[in-house]
Amino acid sequence: MAEALVEIVLEQFVSIIRQQGEVRISLIAGAKQEVQNLQSNFRAIQAVLADAENRQVKDNIVRVWLDELKDASYDIDDVLDEWNTKLQKLKIKKAEDASNPLKKVCSLILYYLSCRPLILRHDIAVKIKGLDRKLDIIATEKERFQFRSFTMSSKKEERPMTTSFIDLKEVWGRDNDKNSLVDLLLSQSSQQVLPIISIVGMGGIGKTTLARLVFNDDKVNTHFDKKIWVCVSEPFDELRIAKLILESLTNSPSQLVGLETVMQSIAQQIEGKKFLLVLDDVWTDNRRNWENLKHTLMCGSLESKVLVTTRKESAANVIGTTNKILLGILLEDECWSLFSQLALFETTNKEFEEIGKRIVKKCKGLPLAVKTLGNLLRFKREFKEWENVLESEIWELEEVEQEVFRPLLLSYYDLSPTLKKCFSYCAMFPKDYEIDREQLIKLWMAQGYLKSKDSKKDIELVGEEYFKSLAMHSFFQDFQKEEYVIDIRSCKMHDIVHDFAQFLTQKECYTIEVDSRGEIELESSYDKVRHSMIKIQGEASFPSSIYTRNTFLRSLVVDCNYGADPKIDLSKLVDQFTCLRSLFLEFCSIEEIPIEIKKLIHLRYLDLSGNRNIRELPETLCELYNLQTLDIRECENIKKLPQGIGNLINLRHLLNLWTNSISYMPKSFERLIGLRTFKRFVISEGSYGSEGCCVECLKNFKHLRVFGIKGLGNLRDVDEVKGIELNNKKNLRDLYVDFEGRMNEEQNQQLLQELQPHPDLEILRLDNYSGKTIFPDWMMSLTKLRKLTIWDCVECEHLPPLGKLSSLEILWIWGMKSVKRVGNEFLGIESDAMSASSSMIAFPKLKYLRFGDTKEWEEWNYGSTKREDEDIPVMPSLQTLELYDCRKLKSLPNHLHQMRTLKKEISFCPLLEGN
Known part of the structure; x- marks a missing residue:
């Protein structure tokens, strides 16, 4: 935790130093030395943080030291961010002045008086000096803990070793998993590869227990000539694992010392034999670690099996898993059976049973937690003792911390x-x-x-x-x-x-759940919280005590019920939490954004979505120079974006879906070339005044991954669309195009042809296209297209040959009211005979198909789908078919009737009843 925080702060130093090349910075007396001291102390502390974070679990004094370090790191990060923001503000002002001759003269005077060189403000320098003293003390204190250096990684922590022995009396609820796994182990493989079965799941879920069950099964014992159990664990040592396999095969310690000789001996022992090798607790996901062992194991019979347990799916993948079992939680009655056997072995008291079942619910199906609490309560015979366990936070129980958290700690250390x-x-x-x-x-x-x-x-x-x-x-x-x-x-x-x-994170993260019972009392520890979520239920209001307590919050997420009115005083909130990086206020019934929003200079993430009464965003919002994400989805009454939005030079995601009242993009928008997500660029008639941004500016937006353009038909000239240069946007993966506007069918066809995206596009949606067919030349070049939506293209009479799209998984066709027949053209099967050498599957990967509001559609029939007397497969991967409001459609094609596992959802299609 603290490791990442220190890295963030150090990166801030580097960022500011780099900018000195662009803006000369003069530190007031002594401040430069203080900055160097900060950097030096951070470097020294960073070297031992891995060891400190591991030791905090068992040593409260170390945890206190880490808490002090994190507090200092957060404070330093805030100061440096404030400094960096002022530099950005200066750069933005220079850029604005450069484009305005009158302002340029005034700025020269101001620059001479106050900005040559830029003087680090006195208050920032004082803060740095004070924080440097604080960090100096923390750096000195670290010496008494004798931490190991960063290179002596936490991965060398001692890890428990496992064996194949098991007490069947302590196993409940894995019968189905066991039977399925035994069947896999006894089955014959049709492939010429060594079958590797991996059991994957979180720590404490029962992976090793399941492996032990099948390892000791009678059928398994008689099926295999040799059985080997090896606990792999960490660190991964190829020679150690090989020697353990050899010792298990020979039942004697190995005196061999070279990996090559050990592998040769293993090959001799298993040659032609049917063996079962269990590799328990695998962590490494380095493919090279397995190469020698896998080659050696191929000397055995092809009926041999390898069984792996791991909590890392990546480890299962690199080892070459042929069958993966994602192990789930136990059912509640199975948990109760295990718990009652341990905790109630001599008790039939109904009162204990009732509270015991409530305790079991807290374990949420995790066998290790059930077993730990069962053993904990085994010798507690006072009802109050059981009640205390039920009412406690489970991680406050020492036994849980030691037993249940141990496997999670190993995953965490990784x-x-x-x-x-x-x-x-x-x-x-x-x-x-x-x-x-x-x-x-x-x-x-x-x-x-x-x-x-x-x-x-x-x-x-x-x-x-x-x-x-x-x-x-x-x-x-x-x-x-x-x-x-x-x-x-x-x-x-x-x-x-x-x-x-x-x-x-006992002092860093905090959740508050508010209901209608009244005002809540915050704990004193809340004053040190950095990240908080407030969940407001029912008709409850935002807790007013928040406004007066915590000034250090860096994340505030407010979760409201849809339609609720939590009565948030945003002005007070802004005044109080000036350190915020993230502010999430979705569906909070906010009506106005105060001009004081500019105080949140550190803000990177602002979510105002669903606040439908907001009518405008203040110009002061554009002073949030660090903002990366602005979410105003479903703020349907916002009429326009602020004119200074181009000042948000770090903005990467502008989410503005369902803001239909916004009629144009401000002129300064053209400066937001760092956008990765921009849901809707709006073009409307009259968009090209002095305040509006023209569509040609989009050619500079080269980083876009998700992009939408609305009102394309309102362009003054078809040729304008060429300026967007979609085919050069190699990062673009998701494209939405709305042709709404005044252009005719021929112009729409030209627009569509010029909109050719990069061939790596994965998601495409076309709305309100007025042509009779949607088939641009570039359509079939989209070999990576996975989802296609065609919406309200009411003039379209024929569907394009979408069956040729080799990667298409999801297809929505909605509102194509002129389509009357769907045939072979939809599959992409030519009418003339196909060559014998051609390989064809229509819609090879399509999983989800939906038609809706196609009221004139009557026939869905194909002609011949044969090639060389063989049927061409049609939609072999289809899982779900949805038909809505296809009132004239008479029947479905035969291939859909033959798919027994196909899920059909048919509504308002009276002629298809019973299909």
């Missing part, structure tokens, strides 16, 4: 410093909270947690990798992916994992 910070940040969310993936990545980005050695790589992509890495370490679960969405939308954390994250 993370990089920045990943540790990203994980612990999630403690801010309440238990069982559905965490939005994109929102989480933007929140991480706002805190400066996302780092990449590749300066050309977007930090959003780094965030995606971080999310996947935490998921592969089993820290996330319950992934939600809507049928019409390509990527994962949200996830949750297991309650025990959440408790563990809270254990690591």
Whole structure:
């Protein structure tokens, strides 16, 4: 946690030093030395942080020291960010003045009086000096702890070793998993590769227990000639693992010392034999670590099997897994059976049973937690003792901390410093909270947690990798992916994992849940909280005590029920929390953004979405020079964007869906060339006044990944669209085009032809196109297109040959009211005979198909779909078919009737009843 924070602060130093080349900076007396002292102290502390963060779990004094370091780091980060912001403001002012001759003369006078060189303000210098003294003390104190250096990594922490022995009396609820796994082990492989089965799951879920169950199964014992159990663990030592395998095969210690000779001996022992090798607790995801062992194991019979247990999905992938088992939680009745056997072995008291079942619910299906609490309560015979366990925060129990958190700590130690910070940040969310993936990545980005050695790589992509890495370490679960969405939308954390994250960040992250029972009393520790989420339920109001308590918050997420009115005083909020990096106020019934919003100079993430009564954004919002994300989705009464929006030079995501009252883009918008996400560029009649931004400026927006353009038909000339240069935007993955406007069919066709995107496009939506067919020359070049939506193209009579799109997974066709028949042209099958050498599958990857509001559609029939007397496969991957308001459609094609597992959702299609 502190490791990542120190890295952020050091990066701030580097950033400011680089800018000295552009703006001369003169520090007041002594301040330059103070900055150098800060940097020196941080470097010294950074070298021992890995050891300090590991030791904090067992040593409260070390934890106190780390808390002091984090407090100082946050404060220093704020001061440096304030300094950096002033530099940005100066650069923006110079750019503005350069474009205005009159202002240029005035600025020369001001520059001479106050900005040559830029004098570091006295208050900032004083803050740096005070913080330097504080950090000096912290750096001196570290010596008494005798920390190990950074190179002596936490991965050398002692890890528990496992064996194959098991007490079957202590196992409950894995019968189905065991039977399925035994069947896999006994099955014959049709491939000429060594079958590797991986059990993947979070620490404490029961992976080793399941492996032991099948290892000792009678059928397994008789099926294999040799059985070997090896605890791999960390650090990975190829020679040690090879010697353990050999010792298990020979039942004697190995005296061999070379890896080559050990591998040769293993090959001799298993040659032609059917063996089962269990590799328990695998951590390494370095492919090279497995190469020698896998080659050696191929000497055995092809009926041999390797069984791997790991909490890292990436480790399962690199080892060459052929079957993956994602081990889930135990059912509640199975947990109760295990708990009652341990805790109630001599008791039938109904009162104890009732409270015991409530305690079991807290374990949320995690076997290790059930077993730990069962053993804890085994000899407690006072009802009050059980009640205390029920009412406590589970991580406050010493036994839970030692037993349940130990496997989670090992997973935590395996993370990089920045990943540790990203994980612990999630403690801010309440238990069982559905965490939005994109929102989480933007929140991480706002805190400066996302780092990449590749300066050309977007930090959003780094965030995606971080999310996947935490998921592969089993820290996330319950992934939600809507049928019409390509990527994962949200996830949750297991309650025990959440408790563990809270254990690591007891004074940093805080969740407040407010209901209608009245004003809450905040704990005194809230004054040190950095990241907080306030969950407002029902008709409750925003807690007024917040306004007077904490001035250090860097994240504030307010979660309201849709339609609620929490009565947030935004002016007070802005005055109080000037350190904020993230402010999330979705659906909070906010009516006005105060001009004081400019005080939030550190703000990177501002979410105002769903506040439908906001009518305008103040010009002072454009003084938030560090802002990276501005979310105004569903702020449907905002009439225009502020004229100075171009000053938001660090803006990367402008989310403005469902803001239809905005009629044009301000002139200064053309300076926002760093945008990665821009949901809607609006073109309307009369958009080209002195205050408006022309469409040609979009050619400079080369970093766009998600882009939408609305009102394309309102362009003055078709040739203007060429200036967008979509085909040169190599990062573009998601494109929305709305042809609404005054252009005719021929002009629309020309527009569509000129809109050719880069071939790496993955998502495309076309709205309000007025041509009779949607088939530009570039359509079939989109070999990576995964989702296509065609919406309200009411004049279109024929569907394009979309079956040729080899990567298409999701297809929505809505409002094509002129289509009467769908045939082979839709599949992309030519009417003339296909050559024998051609390979063809129509819609090879399509999973989700939806037609809606196609009221004139009557026939859905194909002609011949044969090639050389063989049927061409049609939609072999289709999982869901939705038809809505297709009132004249008479029947479905045969291939859909033959798909027994196809999920059909048919509404307002009277002629298809019973299909």
